Amino acid sequence: MEAQSAKSKLPTIGDYYSATQLRADRWSALRETAESLSVHGIEGRQGKKLLATAEALFDVLAPIEVYWAFPGGQSFEHLRRMLDQRNIEDLSISVRRVARALTSGAYRRRTIPIGGDDGDSEDYEDETALAPEDRALGRHYFEVLIVDKVNEHQERFLRNNLHRVRRSEDPFIYEPVIVPSLEDALMGILFNHNVQAVVIRPGLTLKSRNALPLLKQYLSQVSDQEDVDALEPSHYGPEACRLIERIRPELDAYLITDRSAEDIAGLDLGRCRRVFYNQEDFLELHLNILRGVGRRYKTPFFTALKEYSKQPTGVFHAMPISRGKSISRSHWIQDMGAFYGPNIFLAETSATSGGLDSLLEPRGPIKEAQDMAARAFGSKQTFFATNGTSTCNKIVVQALIRPGDIVLVDRDCHKSHHYGMVLAGANVVYMDSYPLHEYSMYGAVPLREIKHTLLKLKAAGKLDRVRMVLLTNCTFDGLIYNVQRVMEECLAIKRDLVFLWDEAWFAFARFVPTYRQRTAMSVANTLRESLRTPEAAAAWEAQHKELEKADDETWLNTRLVPPPDARVRVYATQSTHKTLTSLRQGSMIHVNDQDFKGEVEQVFHEAYMTHTSTSPNYQIIASLDVGRRQVELEGFEFVQRQVESAMAIRRAVATHPVLNRYFKVLTPGMMIPEEYRESGIEAYYDAEQGWSDKWDIWSRDEFVLDPTRVTLTVGGTGWDGDTFKTQILMDKYGIQINKTSRNTVLFMTNIGTTRSSVAYLIEVLVEIANGLDDLLDDASKMERRSFENRVSALIEHVPPLPDFSRFHDAFRGGQDTPEGDIRTAFFLSYDEENCDYLPLDDGLMKRLEDGEELVSASFIIPYPPGFPILVPGQVVSPEILAFMRALDVSEIHGFRPDLGLRVFTKDALKSVAA
Structure with missing residues (x-):
């Protein structure tokens, strides 16, 4: 009864977003409880209370530790026996x-010794005392999940045989984790980030006996799409291999079976590395496990660069800094050498030989590194870039777009896309995202808007000129498309449409199953497979007959099915340096295009040569190689922790009484209109309901919100977003952020975010809120009114965001469709005689309201929010002018306050029309 009461007083399981958090906190609580028992003893009311708490903690940890x-199971039970036997001193030492x-x-x-008879040497705990070099040289550790229902004797036999085949020359070391069922295997790979390989043996069962609700939630990620209950026992092993590939495709799976080779050959085994036929060759299994992990650990170019740096070299070429010679001989820049250390200069070279490679014509380690990145990210081809995703975007656009091709673009995409359209000579159709006026930000482009645009171009006989749909996934503010639905329905209208998904902020998404289903490469692979099935052909045939004479409204209201002969043509650009481990400007282009080899490869190569430096930074390329290694081996763990950190921020702000007065975290319900939220979700966390089922939301809704992006409203503080960012967070507290709007700031967690960083952020926000409380307590009536007026201006009187107006007729090919020739407009402005400058005053507004057409000669990009509100050739609307006049940001790129708004003269417009 005492234990049950103690368990009820612990933070509830519902308070935790993940079992990983629960496990960490419960071990910390158990350590504190055991230490308190060793100090206060087990007698008396306090002792009994501590004993009950310890028993409750063991009960909660038991189903997790398996x-x-x-x-390990044996050590955990040994600790529990210490408690049962009231061996408190040894228990305290061992738990610590x-x-x-x-x-x-x-x-x-x-x-790590378990038991008090080994002494209490702090050497066992002082991990931080190890030098980074010592940690790098040690053998890397991982765990192998073995799926088989065995008794205690059989389990000991398995462990002993795997330990027996270890060799001193093995590059890695691992420990086995043995679970009995297919469900336990799935929970294990979703919960234990140390698992790098799974061995499936013939004795596994189907169902898990583990009843902990927080663990059962992991199974919801597969139960909706897989009917495992209908499986025959003989299919448990092959099905486990297939599900492992779908959930964590980076893992190595090994199947031990007693079925015939002919039976196995016809089954889908996912990415099963090897099938062992009814044998117990532990050495062969051991070697295969090590080889599989070594395959992902390999870094071809980073390794080649390290080897090159060790070679004695005489430099009679470019780069005086190579080998550090220009620094070591200097009397004035020795501090640079001291700051960076010698290795970075030893690895600096312009050579492409000596074991290295050329980024422009890779045939050696760079080529191998790119191929390994393609495997990791699920693409058919991957290309490294050393000057950012801005260049990646231009490469893809130039390779695929010819002058006059029509491209559908979300208007608030990154400015590199707009400039790419200029360079390629595209006819651009800008599609408007839904606006979030009260937060001065845009959402994303609704699928209905994309379909409507395509159908309008089809009706005008221009569908053959439509080449590409270009969308940002996810947006800076964290809005994510239903990528599969977008591509399926667009392909139903035009079967060879090319998709460019700007995933600059989404490189990490590949490495957890919830996110992966909304990434470009994953969906491309899914479509390649699904379009070949008889079911897909039958579904399209049935819908084709149904819609043969339907009007556009019917097409818009129908979930369209792609034809079975649709071409899967998908590109994704990623800023690896933004969300994964890479030096700044390290980026990748991922290609999954069925027509790449026949149609695109040569022109892609030319575009790549056009925009890529002939002197790429080898350090960036090496960091991309290492970053790939990291995510294949521990991306799952790091992204999980990244999400957990963000969820902790959401929960803290939602439940803290002081923070609630001045701040709120924008929820999916606030950032996504109801018609795009089929699940009906309002928030990821609710103080009464707990955590929402994120898997269900992500599998259904048209748009979802990336929880790792925490948008905090700060209008209630009386500071605008830019002031709060620079003067409060950065200058006063040293907290760095990037994105702001008029009344919000964006906090992004990443794979490097720690729980300490999250705690510091919450501490800072509480300090700011308490400071505002004190300020208002002492404020005079007029000071309070001034504060309320500032808050009102930021929250209630926010200027509405303008839609894209239209291209001027001089840059359009007709009145029936909206595409515009942005290239002609851009280069027309090169001649200053074609341009005029107009001040943003009431007179200009009057001219617009009276119907005069004024046309922008420049990109006008206020920052924040950082997207063009005017592009060359676009008609200036009264709404756009009103928005510009209401802006109070420090930067408006393309606008000179001393001159005014740059527009085309009437004569210039007439010359183009003529």
């Missing part, structure tokens, strides 16, 4: 060791 090799080893990762590098 999925981890450390401390386990808790510290889990926090520091010390168990990955050495054996």
Whole structure:
């Protein structure tokens, strides 16, 4: 009864977003409880209360620890027996060791003794004392999940045989985790980020006996789409291999079976690396496991660059800084050498030989590194870029777009796309995202708007000129498209449409299953497979007959099915440096285009040569190679922690009484209109309901909100977003952020975000809120009124966001469709005689309201929000002018306040029309 009461007083499981958080906090609580027991003893009211708490903590941890090799089932039960036997001193020492080893990762590098008879040496816990070089040289640790229903004797037999085949020359070391069922295997790979390989043996069962609700939620990620209950026992193993590939495709799976080779050959085994036929060759299994992990660990170019840096070299070429010679001989810049260290200069070279490679014509380690990146990110081809995703976007656009091709673009996309359209000579159709006026930001382009635009071009006989749909996924503010639905329905209208998905902020999404289903490469692979099925052909045939004579409204209201002969042509550009490990400007282009080899490859190569430096930075290329290694081996863990950090911020702001007065986190319900939220979700976290089922939301809704982007409204503080960012967060507290709007700031967690950073952020926000409380308590009536007026101006009187007006007729090919020749307009402005400048005053507004057409000669990009509100050739509307006049941001790119708005003269417009 005491234990049950203690368990009820612990933070509820519903308070935790993930079992990983729960596990970490419960071990920390167990350590504190055991230490308190060792101090206060087990007698008396306090002792009994502590004992009950310890028993409750063991009860909660028991179903979790079966999925981890450390401390392991036997050690965990040994700790519990210490408690049962009231061996409190040894329990306190051992739990402290386990808790510290889990926090520091010390168990990955050495054996952690369980039991008090080994002394209490702090050497076991002091992981931070290790030098980075020592950690790098140690053997890397991982865990192998073995799926088989075995008894205690059989489990010991498996463990002993795997330990027996270890060799001193093995590059890695691993420990086995043994679970009995297919469901346990799925929970294990979704919960235990240490797992790098799965061995499926013939004795596995289907269902798990684990009843912990927080663990069961992991199964919801596959139960909606997979009918595993109908499986025959003989199919459990192959089905486990297939599900492992779908959930965590980076893992190696090995199937041990007693079925015939002929039976296995006809089954889908996912990415099963090897099938062992009814044998117990532990050495062969061991070697295959190590080889599989080594395959992902390999970094061809980083390794080649390290080897090159060790070679004695005489430099009679460019780059005096190579080998650090221009620094070591200097009397004035020694501080640079001291700051960076020698290796970066030893690895600086312009050579493409000596074991290195050329980025422009890769045939060696760069080519191999790019191929490995393609495997990791699910593409058919991957290309590295060393000057950012802005260049990647221009390369793809130039390779695919010919002058006069029509491209559908979301108007608030990154400015590199707009400039890419200029260079390619595209006829651009700008599509408007839904506006979020009260937060001065745009959402994303509704699918209905995309379909409506395509159908309008089809009706005008221009569908053959439509080449590409270009969308940002996810947006800077975290809005994510239903990528599969967008591509399927667009292909139903034009079967060879090319898609360019700007995933600058989404490179991390590949490495967790919830996110992966909304990435360009994953959906492209899904479509390649699904379009070949008889079911797809039958569905299209049935809908084709149904819609044969239907009007556009019917097409808009129908979920369209792509034809079976549709071409899957998908490109994604990613800023690896923004969300994964890479030096600044490290980016990738991922290609999944069925027509790449026959149609695009040569022109893509030319476009790549056009925009890529002939002197690329080798350090950036090496960092891309290493970043790929990291995400294949620990991306799942890091992205999970990234999401957990963001969810912790959401929960803290939503539940803290002081923060609530001045701040709120924008929820999916605030950022996504109801018609695009089929699930009906309002928030990821609710103080009464707990956490929402994110998998269900992401599998259904037209738009979802990336939880790692936490948009905080700050209008209630009386500071606008830019002031709050620079003067409060950055100058006063050293907190760096990037994106702001008039009344919001954006906090983005990443794979480097720690729980300490999250705690510091919450602490800072509470301090700011308390400071505002004190300020208002002492404020005079007039000061309070001034504060309220500032808040009102930021929250209630926000200028509405303008839609894209239209291109002027001089830059259009007709009145029936909206595309515009942005290239002609852009270069027309090169001649200053074609341009005039007009001040943003009431007189200009009067001219617009009276119907005069004024046409922008420049890109006008206020920052924030950072997207063009005017492009060359666009008609200036009264709404756009009103928005510009209401802006109070420090930067408006393309606008000179001393001169005014740059527009085309009437004569210039007439000359184009003529």
